[in-house]
Amino acid sequence: MSTVHVFDHPLIADKLTRMRRAETSSQDFRTLLREISLLMGYEVTRDFEMTTGTFETPICSGEFPVLKDNFVTIVPILRAGLGMVDGMLELMPFAHVGHIGMARDEETHEPVEYYYKMPKNVEKSTIVVVDPMLATGGSAIDAINSLKTRGCKNIRLMNLVAAPEGVKRVQESHPDVDIYVAAIDERLNDKAYIVPGLGDAGDRIFGTN
Numbered sequence: 001m002s003t004v005h006v007f008d009h010p011l012i013a014d015k016l017t018r019m020r021r022a023e024t025s026s027q028d029f030r031t032l033l034r035e036i037s038l039l040m041g042y043e044v045t046r047d048f049e050m051t052t053g054t055f056e057t058p059i060c061s062g063e064f065p066v067l068k069d070n071f072v073t074i075v076p077i078l079r080a081g082l083g084m085v086d087g088m089l090e091l092m093p094f095a096h097v098g099h100i101g102m103a104r105d106e107e108t109h110e111p112v113e114y115y116y117k118m119p120k121n122v123e124k125s126t127i128v129v130v131d132p133m134l135a136t137g138g139s140a141i142d143a144i145n146s147l148k149t150r151g152c153k154n155i156r157l158m159n160l161v162a163a164p165e166g167v168k169r170v171q172e173s174h175p176d177v178d179i180y181v182a183a184i185d186e187r188l189n190d191k192a193y194i195v196p197g198l199g200d201a202g203d204r205i206f207g208t209n
Contacts, residue, residue, distance in 0.1 A: 001171055001175050002170075002171050002174065002176060002177050002178050002179060004167055004171070004178075004179045004181065004184075005043060005178065005179065005180045005181070006181055006183070006184060007039075007040060007181070007182050009039060011039060012182050013182075013183075015032045015035055015036050015039075016032075016036060016160065019033065019160075019204075020196065020198045022199070024204075029204045030205055033083045033084060033132065033160070033201075034083070034084075034086045034090070035087060036087070036160060037084040037086070037087030037088055037130070037158075038088070038091050039087075040182060041091040041092070041158075042091070044128055044156055044158050044180050045072075045092070048068075049067070049069065050066065050067060050068055051065070051068040052065055052066065069126070070092075071121075071124060071125040071126065072092055072095040072096070072125055072126045072127075073096045073097065073098050073118070073119060073122050073125040073126070073127045073128070074096070074097050074098075074128050075097070075098045075099070075118070075127055075128065075129045075143070075147070076097070076099060076100075076129075076130050076131065077100050077101075077102050077129065077131040077139050077140070077143050078099055078101040079101075079202050079205075079206070080133065080202035080205060081129075081130045081132070083132060084132065084158070084160075085097060096122070097119070098117060098118035099116070099117050099118075100115065100116055100129075100146060100147075101114045101115030101116070102114070102139040102142060111138045111139040111142050113143075113146060116146055118147075118150070122147075122152060123150060123152045125152075127152055127154060128155075128156050128157075128158055129143055129144060129147070129156070129157045130158045130159075131143075131157075131158075131159055132159065132201035132205075133160065133161055133162075133197070134157075134159040134161070134162035134163065134166040134167065134170065134179070134181065135162075135165075135166050135188060135192055135193065135194050136163075136166055136169065137166035137168075137169035137170045137173070138169075140157055140159075140166070140170050141170055141174065144157070145173075155177050156177065156180065157170065157178070157179045157180065158179075158180045159179070159180070159181045160181070160182050160198075160201070161183050161184075161197055161198060162179070162181045162183070162184050163184070163186075163187060163188045163195075164184060164185075164187065165187070165188050166188075167179060167181075167184060185197055
């Protein structure tokens with residue numbers, strides 16, 4: 001079974017509380033999401049493999065640690081996942097970005113894929129799928145399915161807020177994919193929204209209704 005990493009950093013907790021507030025503007029919401037994504041990225045990348053290289057400092061030559069492989073692909077689930085990309089790219093400017101478009105059927109609450117675009121040789125990279133909300137888990141499961149059917153193996157899932165139901169479904173469907181979240185909330189309501197949550201992340205990022 002995969003591991004669920006729940007962040008307990010004070011800065012992440014404070015920023016998330018500010019994002020939850022109904023009066024927080026779209027501009028502030030986007031800024032906070034970018035900042036949290038950057039902070040979460042430190043932990044998501046903690047176990048990246050390292051090697052050493054020989055380099056010249058202004059003083060002398062020496063052996064220093066470097067990433068063994070910097071082929072990383074950030075994959076936002078459209079559209080809300082786009083709000084997490086800038087923070088991750090600030091941390092890893094060398095990363096590639098792919099996109100998966102998933103739309104939620106308002107009657108079944110299940111996702112439908114409408115877009116898939118990845119960088120060349122993505123199956124060889126470390127992939128971080130990002131989406132602010134992990135509610136029913138349907139979008140995350142289908143996005144990971146899409147990646148796996150195309151040969152991708154080293155996949156991680158990073159969410160801001162998750163419902164226990166969504167975490168359980170992802171773990172059952174993809175026991176090899178670790179999940180990284182800033183908070184696990186109480187439950188889903190009858191409309192499949194996370195409670196207490198923070199509302200519709202896409203609408204709050206882009207100022208739509």
